[in-house]
Amino acid sequence: MNPRSLTASLHDLCAAAIAWMAGYALRFNFDIPPSFVEAMWNNLLWAIPLQAVIFHGFGLYRGIWRFASIPDLRRIALAAGTAGLAIPAVLLMFQRLNDVPRSVLVLHPLLLVLIMGGSRFLYRAWRDGQLVSPRRFNAEPVIVMGAGGAGAALLRDLAGSQRWRAVGLLDDDPAKLRLQLQGVSVLGQLDSVARVAAAHQVATVIVAMPSASPSARRHAVELVVGAGLKALTVPALADVLSGRVTAAEVRQVELEDLLGREQVLLDNEGLKEQLTGKSILVTGAGGSIGSELCRQIIRFAPAKLVFLEQSEFALYSIEQEFAGQPVCCVVGDVKDSSRLEAVFAEHKPDVVFHAAAYKHVPLMESANAWEAVRNNVRGTLNVARAALASGTSEFVLISTDKAVNPTNVMGASKRLAEVVCRAVQTQASATRFVMVRFGNVLGSSGSVIPRFRQQIAAGGPVTVTHPDIIRYFMLIPEAAQLVLQAGLIASRQQEGGQIFVLDMGEPVKIVDLARDLIRLSGFTEDEIKIEFTGLRPGEKLYEELLADGESTLPTPHPKLRIAKPSATPDAQWLADLEQWLAVPSRTEADVKQGLKARVPEYQPSVH
Template identity: 45%
Template sequence: MLNRLAMPILGMPRAAKRIVVLGVDASLCVLTVWLAYYLRLGEWVTFFDDSMWQPWSAALASLAFALPLFIVHGLYRAIFRYSGLFALMTVCKAVAIYGVLYATVFTAIGVTGVPRTIGLIQPILLLLLVGASRLMARFWLGGLYQRQLQVASLPKVLIYGAGNAGRQLAGAMSNSHEMRVVGFLDDDDRLHGHVLNAQPIYSPEDLPDLVRTLGINTVLLAIPSASRQRRNEIITRIQAAHVQVRTLPSVSEIAQGRVSLSDLRELDIDDLLGREPVSPNHILLGKNITGKVVLVTGAGGSIGGELCRQILALQPIRLVMVELSEYALYQISEELQARLKDAAGVELVPLLASVRDEERMREIMLSWRPDTVYHAAAYKHVPLVEHNPVEGIRNNTLGTLITARAATEAGVSDFVLISTDKAVRPTNIMGASKRLAEMVLQAMAAEGPRTRLSMVRFGNVLGSSGSVVPKFRQQIRDGGPITLTHLDITRYFMSIPEAAQLVIQAGAMARGGEVFVLDMGEPVRIYDLALRMIELSGLTVRDEHHPEGDIEIEVSGLRPGEKLYEELLIGNDPKPTQHPRIMQAKEEFLTWECLQVELGRLDESLSRQDIEAIRDVLAKLVSGYRCGDPMVAAA
């Protein structure tokens, strides 16, 4: 109630506030005279009666002395909500002078009908009450005013969606110290002009005007049940207003209970892919996992880690995680241990090992006897592998050979290689090493082992380590510039969870030797992706046409071995499978007898660190391989 009373006072003009305070002081002058009479006589008196006491004369004198003195001493120029020691000293000084004058008149000289002690008691009471009024104003109005200022300075946001999620989010944000909700946006025109949670509901068409008039800088998407295509349409509409966009997770990601401010997150770029992920085939998902022993190499990486998460949810008997990096293995192991309560009965086995260590891999396979192996261990960063070709080939190609051999010797039922679109007509060592790893499995599968050997090829995954999305996001946070290798560079993108799900389903369809290719949708121009990320952060691009913009985009030129456009198929005749997002490529390969000889030559060249000889072997074995000249890559 006190806060509600204070709000009109804080909103009054300065002159009106001074009049109010003057009235308060005048009331205190009269009140203290009345109290002084009570303290002197021991009974309450009235100001106008026929008795011998005449308090009205003492009250008039108090007003006549006090108010001019207070005005002269600047008591009404002070801002009471900021009153401090200096202001209190000024009050004491003014009341002291007042007390001398008042005591002189009523105590030293004397006035008929007014007890002399009134001249001493009343100034003391007036000092106490005037001082107390200033302190009360400071603590009552000052804190509230500061909170008002803090609230007014908070970023103003609109919530897109006036449904349950929007209402709950607004309620959770009512006491937020991060942002202030000033309204809702909703597509339902029946709601426009109405009020929800004391906030107006606007049409999304009004957003550009609201940005100007209300100072909106963020829109919060509270539409967790909307399809990805619908979200993409909404985001495109918001993008033109140059505001930051944050979102609630999808319905499947929101825990039971009320929506909270902590559920808000930055807009994931997979929200912008514009296509719905196909619901997984649960028979395919569980076929090679449920009730079995599963091993994942590269378990601490982006794809390997997500494979582990999804495998754990599919209730294997045991999940063996093989990883070279101790820290990466620790992270994924701790995360999965925390999830074990939802996957009771699953045994987690974290193992430090290199896929290049033949003896160690054979020991792991024979000791733990996995039914299914997902081989995700690889060096994947094109420039790094280009500068370290020997290590890249040893890890990506020979590591695959060693792991696949150990798996077949141990009688593993299914072995799935995680491959890449960079294996198609590669212009870099990384891509060539992965295509050669595919050829190793194709050749081994043709020999008819008991193990079903297959591979799954796809493009970039959003949010993986080293990918452009987290890199661009960090560069935007740092104020730019965003670094781009070429204005026309394009890439395929897929979310990590969707890619991992499709890998598991593709592996379950294998009969041996297949190269599965994931449908990545339409390729994305990286420059357009950078533009969209800037605009959805509420910022603008700085270039020669817009020198006042926020973030600059710098083009550094293609790196060694980098291609402008990635491909998913070497041939042109992919076959459909029982899953609409998984195709089967028809790729040529060498027989194991021929390939074994060439791999021996490659191993010798690697031992000698003979880069030219290494490139010659790769050029002979890998169809379309051209060494990493950026200009060739752009052709």
């Protein structure tokens, strides 16, 4: 027996002795006759060892007092009840039952439960900081929004915190008004946050509503920020309940929390069938989308996950993240067809996710235009042909909404990559080519959000190109999950050359994102100014998910639709394109003229 269990055992034996003597004292109104005093001590000498055996038999020392709970109290009650039956039985056996008043036999187990259970819960309350502690009065007062499961878990964790002290709850359920949760009262509805905060001198509000809809969470955060208070939020309820994190691990509200994206429902069984035990290759594996695809794929236990990446540092970073997993790191450029042929011949991937691309619109617009075309178009053709040669069953191209009615070189090159995949599909019998279009991914490398954060940290101003510019946004994990789901749907339909369009929700004004980020950073627009700099080369006010003449068809997944593209080009078109791509260098004007000839909807912007 370890020292902790030995201490607990000695405590319980002392509790048993005290309960036995207290039973006599209560029976005789604290004036025990001398004859009964002698009988009390004589019977105690064998009653204590008997109870020690019973306590160990019921496993009272397998629990940890720090986390004493209802199951522990149940075991104590059962052990005390058993002792309450065993003691009279032994007394009867030795014909000494007349030495013990009947009321003592009833009082003893009741007092035993009270002493043993009470001491455990008192110890837990002390360790949790729920007893009076001078340090608790120095903790910062906070209001908790949400009187549900997450709120209860948060209050339990905050009870032992020396940093925060919950002074009230807010919840829109009128039935909860003035009720208490973990000893903290529900003081009003969410829209009363300013009044309640002023009354209790609170500067911080924790939004504990992880199971609420994104719009409800956004509304709650807007109420907090609008009242000039600091907004924090809790982890996902599933993570709290699983024990991966505690509810007290609160964090600042991020822009992602306000985007209003619903959780993606995946066909996990179907994805297991598609990915488990297979060889999977991801190009651009070190990028924002590529690395998240790898994180999602590894959950389905592929036999091998091949990272193909041009950047040595990006490849090193993702290799460190996936240490110990069945991965293979390959340095390679998608423009190098010989390297691709060797990699595909060695690893023979069953499924390929092609995420490698140049995607920064202004950088790819002028001096780097031909490099964008070579990487995004020539690279896609090289990967597609390597997949065909190695017997890959499925090829998924990551495309973009900028490929729709493009006004810039990057968008036109991605549109051309889509057409290339459809053209190659006509030459393939065993390989399905699938294209997935979606909009901006919040927080990806090169996106607007990291730049906004840097500008706010520097004291401003935050620069936005145009007050009316809007974009579709989604989260990186959401985009990666829907890419996997699109590939699964295509494999089940046994049809290649399809373009999947993701449900991007409602477009968001970039200036509204900037305002949200300024407020979440604890500033006002008077402190951090917003400046409009004008549209950049190749940039347009809004993006589209369907080109002129395209329509969509539904799929089994509510967030995915299939675009019905225009006619597929023939083999001669593909041969002409290869001849055009074979030239090592072209001028910007030549590039845009060639793109216009091959992507009729491309209309270069003029600024």
